[in-house]
Amino acid sequence: MEKRPVIVAEGLTRRFGDVVAVDHLDLEVQAGEVLGFLGHNGAGKTTTVRLLNGVLMADEGRASVLGFDPATQGPALRALTGVLTETPSLDERLTGRDNLAIYADMYGVAPGEVAGRVQALLDDFQLADRAEEKVAGYSRGMKQRLALARALVHRPQVLFLDEPTSGLDPVAARHVHAMVEALSGEEGRTVFLCTHNLAEAQRLCNRVAVLARGRVLALGTPAELAAHLGRSQRLQMEAEPAGAALEIMAAAGVTASAGENGRLALSGVSREAIPALVAALAGAGVRIYRVTPEEPSLEDVYFALQGEEVAA
Numbered sequence: 001m002e003k004r005p006v007i008v009a010e011g012l013t014r015r016f017g018d019v020v021a022v023d024h025l026d027l028e029v030q031a032g033e034v035l036g037f038l039g040h041n042g043a044g045k046t047t048t049v050r051l052l053n054g055v056l057m058a059d060e061g062r063a064s065v066l067g068f069d070p071a072t073q074g075p076a077l078r079a080l081t082g083v084l085t086e087t088p089s090l091d092e093r094l095t096g097r098d099n100l101a102i103y104a105d106m107y108g109v110a111p112g113e114v115a116g117r118v119q120a121l122l123d124d125f126q127l128a129d130r131a132e133e134k135v136a137g138y139s140r141g142m143k144q145r146l147a148l149a150r151a152l153v154h155r156p157q158v159l160f161l162d163e164p165t166s167g168l169d170p171v172a173a174r175h176v177h178a179m180v181e182a183l184s185g186e187e188g189r190t191v192f193l194c195t196h197n198l199a200e201a202q203r204l205c206n207r208v209a210v211l212a213r214g215r216v217l218a219l220g221t222p223a224e225l226a227a228h229l230g231r232s233q234r235l236q237m238e239a240e241p242a243g244a245a246l247e248i249m250a251a252a253g254v255t256a257s258a259g260e261n262g263r264l265a266l267s268g269v270s271r272e273a274i275p276a277l278v279a280a281l282a283g284a285g286v287r288i289y290r291v292t293p294e295e296p297s298l299e300d301v302y303f304a305l306q307g308e309e310v311a312a
Contacts, residue, residue, distance in 0.1 A: 004031050006029060008065075010026055010063070012048070014214075022051060022058075030190070032188040033191075035208070037192060049085075084148050085162050090150075096130060097122065097131040104154060125148065141168045160192045163196065165195075199299075202299075208221070210225070237256075237264040238290040252280065274293070
Protein backbone atom coordinates (compact mmCIF):
# COMPACT_ATOMS: atom_id res chain seq x y z
CA MET A 1 0.00 0.00 0.00
CA GLU A 2 1.38 3.39 -1.00
CA LYS A 3 1.96 5.58 2.00
CA ARG A 4 0.44 9.02 1.94
CA PRO A 5 -0.18 11.53 4.71
CA VAL A 6 -3.79 11.58 5.89
CA ILE A 7 -3.11 13.95 8.79
CA VAL A 8 -0.97 17.05 8.30
CA ALA A 9 -0.41 19.85 10.79
CA GLU A 10 1.76 22.88 10.05
CA GLY A 11 2.45 25.39 12.80
CA LEU A 12 -0.83 24.45 14.51
CA THR A 13 -1.30 26.63 17.59
CA ARG A 14 -4.09 27.06 20.13
CA ARG A 15 -4.10 29.36 23.16
CA PHE A 16 -6.46 29.60 26.11
CA GLY A 17 -5.78 33.04 27.50
CA ASP A 18 -2.10 33.15 28.41
CA VAL A 19 -1.74 29.37 28.21
CA VAL A 20 -0.40 27.90 24.96
CA ALA A 21 -2.07 24.48 24.80
CA VAL A 22 -0.69 23.54 21.36
CA ASP A 23 2.49 25.31 20.30
CA HIS A 24 3.31 25.44 16.56
CA LEU A 25 2.71 21.74 16.04
CA ASP A 26 4.19 20.17 12.87
CA LEU A 27 3.10 16.62 12.20
CA GLU A 28 2.38 14.13 9.41
CA VAL A 29 0.60 10.80 9.90
CA GLN A 30 0.58 8.25 7.10
CA ALA A 31 -2.37 6.17 5.90
CA GLY A 32 -2.63 2.90 7.84
CA GLU A 33 -0.21 4.08 10.53
CA VAL A 34 -0.72 3.79 14.27
CA LEU A 35 0.78 6.95 15.73
CA GLY A 36 1.25 7.17 19.48
CA PHE A 37 0.75 10.65 20.91
CA LEU A 38 2.41 10.61 24.32
CA GLY A 39 2.42 13.20 27.05
CA HIS A 40 1.41 13.89 30.61
CA ASN A 41 -1.92 15.48 31.54
CA GLY A 42 -2.03 19.01 30.19
CA ALA A 43 0.57 18.38 27.49
CA GLY A 44 -1.90 19.26 24.72
CA LYS A 45 -3.01 15.83 23.46
CA THR A 46 -6.78 16.33 23.76
CA THR A 47 -6.62 19.88 22.39
CA THR A 48 -4.74 18.56 19.36
CA VAL A 49 -7.43 15.95 18.71
CA ARG A 50 -10.12 18.63 18.90
CA LEU A 51 -8.23 20.87 16.49
CA LEU A 52 -7.75 18.02 14.02
CA ASN A 53 -11.48 17.26 14.09
CA GLY A 54 -12.66 20.86 13.75
CA VAL A 55 -14.16 21.02 17.24
CA LEU A 56 -11.76 23.83 18.17
CA MET A 57 -10.35 26.50 15.88
CA ALA A 58 -6.62 27.15 15.68
CA ASP A 59 -5.16 30.56 16.49
CA GLU A 60 -2.31 29.98 14.04
CA GLY A 61 -1.24 27.40 11.48
CA ARG A 62 -3.24 24.97 9.42
CA ALA A 63 -4.25 21.31 9.36
CA SER A 64 -5.56 18.80 6.85
CA VAL A 65 -7.22 15.47 7.68
CA LEU A 66 -8.26 13.17 4.82
CA GLY A 67 -7.92 16.20 2.55
CA PHE A 68 -10.38 18.26 4.59
CA ASP A 69 -9.65 21.51 6.39
CA PRO A 70 -10.96 20.97 9.94
CA ALA A 71 -11.47 24.71 10.41
CA THR A 72 -13.91 25.06 7.50
CA GLN A 73 -15.07 21.49 6.73
CA GLY A 74 -15.53 20.08 10.22
CA PRO A 75 -18.92 18.35 9.73
CA ALA A 76 -17.85 16.61 6.52
CA LEU A 77 -14.58 15.55 8.14
CA ARG A 78 -16.19 14.19 11.31
CA ALA A 79 -18.38 11.91 9.18
CA LEU A 80 -15.16 10.08 8.25
CA THR A 81 -13.39 10.05 11.61
CA GLY A 82 -14.13 8.28 14.87
CA VAL A 83 -13.24 9.79 18.23
CA LEU A 84 -13.05 8.13 21.62
CA THR A 85 -12.46 10.73 24.32
CA GLU A 86 -10.93 9.90 27.69
CA THR A 87 -14.29 10.60 29.38
CA PRO A 88 -16.86 9.59 26.72
CA SER A 89 -20.41 10.85 27.09
CA LEU A 90 -23.06 8.16 26.74
CA ASP A 91 -26.80 8.58 27.23
CA GLU A 92 -27.20 6.53 30.38
CA ARG A 93 -31.00 6.66 30.12
CA LEU A 94 -30.84 4.49 27.01
CA THR A 95 -29.78 0.90 26.46
CA GLY A 96 -26.43 -0.02 25.02
CA ARG A 97 -28.07 -1.05 21.76
CA ASP A 98 -29.97 2.23 21.48
CA ASN A 99 -26.81 4.26 22.09
CA LEU A 100 -25.13 2.57 19.13
CA ALA A 101 -28.20 2.71 16.88
CA ILE A 102 -28.77 6.43 17.45
CA TYR A 103 -25.13 7.21 16.77
CA ALA A 104 -25.21 5.11 13.58
CA ASP A 105 -28.22 7.06 12.38
CA MET A 106 -26.56 10.39 13.21
CA TYR A 107 -23.52 9.44 11.13
CA GLY A 108 -25.46 8.33 8.08
CA VAL A 109 -25.25 4.57 8.28
CA ALA A 110 -27.81 3.15 5.83
CA PRO A 111 -31.01 2.20 7.74
CA GLY A 112 -30.88 -1.36 6.44
CA GLU A 113 -27.35 -1.81 7.84
CA VAL A 114 -27.78 -0.35 11.31
CA ALA A 115 -29.17 -3.38 13.13
CA GLY A 116 -26.57 -5.78 11.78
CA ARG A 117 -23.67 -3.42 12.38
CA VAL A 118 -24.81 -2.66 15.93
CA GLN A 119 -25.19 -6.35 16.74
CA ALA A 120 -21.75 -7.14 15.37
CA LEU A 121 -20.17 -4.48 17.58
CA LEU A 122 -22.09 -5.66 20.64
CA ASP A 123 -20.77 -9.15 19.97
CA ASP A 124 -17.21 -7.96 19.32
CA PHE A 125 -17.08 -5.98 22.55
CA GLN A 126 -18.81 -8.65 24.65
CA LEU A 127 -21.84 -6.49 25.41
CA ALA A 128 -24.56 -8.52 23.68
CA ASP A 129 -25.89 -10.07 26.89
CA ARG A 130 -26.38 -6.61 28.43
CA ALA A 131 -27.47 -4.82 25.25
CA GLU A 132 -31.06 -4.25 26.41
CA GLU A 133 -30.06 -2.80 29.79
CA LYS A 134 -29.74 0.92 30.45
CA VAL A 135 -26.18 2.18 30.36
CA ALA A 136 -26.57 3.69 33.84
CA GLY A 137 -26.16 0.16 35.21
CA TYR A 138 -22.96 -0.57 33.26
CA SER A 139 -19.56 -0.79 34.94
CA ARG A 140 -16.84 1.68 33.96
CA GLY A 141 -15.18 -0.94 31.77
CA MET A 142 -18.46 -1.73 29.99
CA LYS A 143 -19.06 1.95 29.32
CA GLN A 144 -15.55 2.25 27.87
CA ARG A 145 -16.18 -0.71 25.57
CA LEU A 146 -19.51 0.73 24.47
CA ALA A 147 -17.91 4.10 23.74
CA LEU A 148 -15.24 2.43 21.63
CA ALA A 149 -17.89 0.47 19.74
CA ARG A 150 -19.76 3.72 19.15
CA ALA A 151 -16.65 5.34 17.68
CA LEU A 152 -16.45 2.49 15.16
CA VAL A 153 -20.12 2.21 14.20
CA HIS A 154 -19.78 4.31 11.03
CA ARG A 155 -16.50 2.60 10.03
CA PRO A 156 -14.28 5.68 10.14
CA GLN A 157 -11.16 5.99 8.01
CA VAL A 158 -9.23 7.67 10.84
CA LEU A 159 -9.73 6.74 14.47
CA PHE A 160 -8.69 9.06 17.32
CA LEU A 161 -8.37 7.15 20.59
CA ASP A 162 -7.76 8.93 23.90
CA GLU A 163 -6.72 6.37 26.54
CA PRO A 164 -8.79 3.56 24.96
CA THR A 165 -7.99 0.92 27.59
CA SER A 166 -8.60 3.14 30.61
CA GLY A 167 -10.76 1.23 33.09
CA LEU A 168 -10.57 -2.05 31.19
CA ASP A 169 -9.52 -5.36 32.69
CA PRO A 170 -6.54 -7.17 31.07
CA VAL A 171 -8.75 -9.38 28.89
CA ALA A 172 -10.75 -6.44 27.53
CA ALA A 173 -7.58 -4.39 27.05
CA ARG A 174 -6.05 -7.22 25.03
CA HIS A 175 -9.16 -7.26 22.86
CA VAL A 176 -8.78 -3.53 22.19
CA HIS A 177 -5.11 -4.04 21.30
CA ALA A 178 -6.04 -6.78 18.82
CA MET A 179 -8.71 -4.51 17.33
CA VAL A 180 -6.25 -1.65 16.82
CA GLU A 181 -3.77 -4.01 15.17
CA ALA A 182 -6.49 -5.36 12.87
CA LEU A 183 -7.80 -1.90 11.96
CA SER A 184 -4.33 -0.79 10.91
CA GLY A 185 -2.72 -3.96 9.63
CA GLU A 186 -5.66 -5.67 7.93
CA GLU A 187 -7.99 -2.80 7.05
CA GLY A 188 -5.43 -0.05 6.45
CA ARG A 189 -7.10 2.46 8.73
CA THR A 190 -5.17 5.19 10.50
CA VAL A 191 -5.13 5.30 14.29
CA PHE A 192 -4.11 8.36 16.31
CA LEU A 193 -3.52 6.94 19.80
CA CYS A 194 -3.24 9.25 22.80
CA THR A 195 -2.04 7.25 25.78
CA HIS A 196 -0.16 7.32 29.06
CA ASN A 197 0.45 3.57 28.76
CA LEU A 198 3.99 3.33 27.41
CA ALA A 199 3.93 -0.47 27.10
CA GLU A 200 0.71 -0.18 25.10
CA ALA A 201 2.26 2.40 22.79
CA GLN A 202 5.42 0.33 22.32
CA ARG A 203 3.33 -2.68 21.31
CA LEU A 204 0.87 -0.94 18.99
CA CYS A 205 2.51 2.11 17.44
CA ASN A 206 4.59 2.39 14.28
CA ARG A 207 5.88 5.76 15.49
CA VAL A 208 5.43 7.89 18.57
CA ALA A 209 5.36 11.63 19.13
CA VAL A 210 6.41 12.79 22.59
CA LEU A 211 4.57 15.95 23.64
CA ALA A 212 5.25 18.46 26.41
CA ARG A 213 3.82 21.96 26.91
CA GLY A 214 2.07 21.70 23.57
CA ARG A 215 5.27 21.03 21.63
CA VAL A 216 6.47 17.82 19.99
CA LEU A 217 9.81 17.04 21.57
CA ALA A 218 10.59 14.14 19.23
CA LEU A 219 8.92 11.96 16.61
CA GLY A 220 9.93 8.53 15.36
CA THR A 221 10.29 4.92 16.42
CA PRO A 222 11.71 4.29 19.89
CA ALA A 223 14.99 3.16 18.31
CA GLU A 224 15.19 6.31 16.20
CA LEU A 225 14.49 8.51 19.20
CA ALA A 226 17.11 6.75 21.27
CA ALA A 227 19.67 7.23 18.50
CA HIS A 228 18.73 10.92 18.28
CA LEU A 229 19.40 11.23 22.01
CA GLY A 230 22.78 9.58 21.61
CA ARG A 231 21.95 6.76 23.98
CA SER A 232 24.59 4.06 24.20
CA GLN A 233 23.69 0.45 23.52
CA ARG A 234 22.99 -1.90 26.43
CA LEU A 235 24.00 -5.55 26.06
CA GLN A 236 23.59 -8.83 27.84
CA MET A 237 26.54 -11.19 27.37
CA GLU A 238 27.47 -14.69 28.48
CA ALA A 239 31.25 -15.01 28.61
CA GLU A 240 33.94 -16.93 30.52
CA PRO A 241 36.12 -16.21 32.35
CA ALA A 242 34.02 -13.29 33.52
CA GLY A 243 36.89 -11.62 35.38
CA ALA A 244 39.04 -11.34 32.28
CA ALA A 245 36.11 -10.05 30.26
CA LEU A 246 35.41 -7.34 32.85
CA GLU A 247 39.03 -6.18 32.79
CA ILE A 248 39.07 -5.88 28.98
CA MET A 249 35.79 -3.99 28.94
CA ALA A 250 36.90 -1.61 31.69
CA ALA A 251 40.02 -0.80 29.65
CA ALA A 252 37.75 -0.07 26.68
CA GLY A 253 35.62 2.34 28.73
CA VAL A 254 32.63 0.00 28.85
CA THR A 255 30.68 -0.25 32.08
CA ALA A 256 29.89 -3.88 32.93
CA SER A 257 28.69 -5.86 35.90
CA ALA A 258 28.77 -9.60 36.51
CA GLY A 259 25.77 -11.76 37.35
CA GLU A 260 25.40 -15.52 37.67
CA ASN A 261 26.73 -18.18 35.27
CA GLY A 262 29.03 -15.83 33.42
CA ARG A 263 26.27 -13.39 32.52
CA LEU A 264 27.41 -9.80 32.10
CA ALA A 265 25.37 -6.60 31.77
CA LEU A 266 27.08 -3.94 29.64
CA SER A 267 26.40 -0.26 29.06
CA GLY A 268 28.32 2.64 27.59
CA VAL A 269 29.11 0.92 24.29
CA SER A 270 27.95 2.27 20.95
CA ARG A 271 26.29 -0.12 18.53
CA GLU A 272 29.12 0.38 16.02
CA ALA A 273 31.71 -0.65 18.65
CA ILE A 274 30.15 -4.04 19.45
CA PRO A 275 32.03 -6.08 16.77
CA ALA A 276 35.41 -4.67 17.86
CA LEU A 277 34.64 -5.35 21.51
CA VAL A 278 33.65 -8.96 20.77
CA ALA A 279 36.81 -9.40 18.68
CA ALA A 280 38.98 -8.04 21.51
CA LEU A 281 37.41 -10.41 24.00
CA ALA A 282 37.80 -13.41 21.71
CA GLY A 283 41.39 -12.42 20.90
CA ALA A 284 42.19 -12.45 24.62
CA GLY A 285 40.87 -15.98 24.98
CA VAL A 286 37.48 -15.09 26.46
CA ARG A 287 34.82 -17.61 25.46
CA ILE A 288 31.68 -15.83 24.30
CA TYR A 289 28.43 -17.81 24.23
CA ARG A 290 25.84 -15.11 23.69
CA VAL A 291 25.60 -11.38 22.95
CA THR A 292 22.10 -9.90 23.13
CA PRO A 293 21.49 -6.18 22.46
CA GLU A 294 18.79 -4.59 24.60
CA GLU A 295 16.75 -2.22 22.49
CA PRO A 296 15.81 0.97 24.35
CA SER A 297 12.28 0.86 25.65
CA LEU A 298 9.77 3.57 24.95
CA GLU A 299 9.80 4.27 28.67
CA ASP A 300 13.56 5.00 28.50
CA VAL A 301 13.06 7.44 25.64
CA TYR A 302 9.97 9.10 27.09
CA PHE A 303 11.49 9.91 30.47
CA ALA A 304 14.77 11.03 28.94
CA LEU A 305 12.91 13.50 26.73
CA GLN A 306 10.66 14.71 29.53
CA GLY A 307 13.73 15.17 31.73
CA GLU A 308 15.39 17.32 29.07
CA GLU A 309 12.21 19.41 28.80
CA VAL A 310 12.08 19.98 32.56
CA ALA A 311 15.77 20.91 32.61
CA ALA A 312 15.19 23.41 29.82
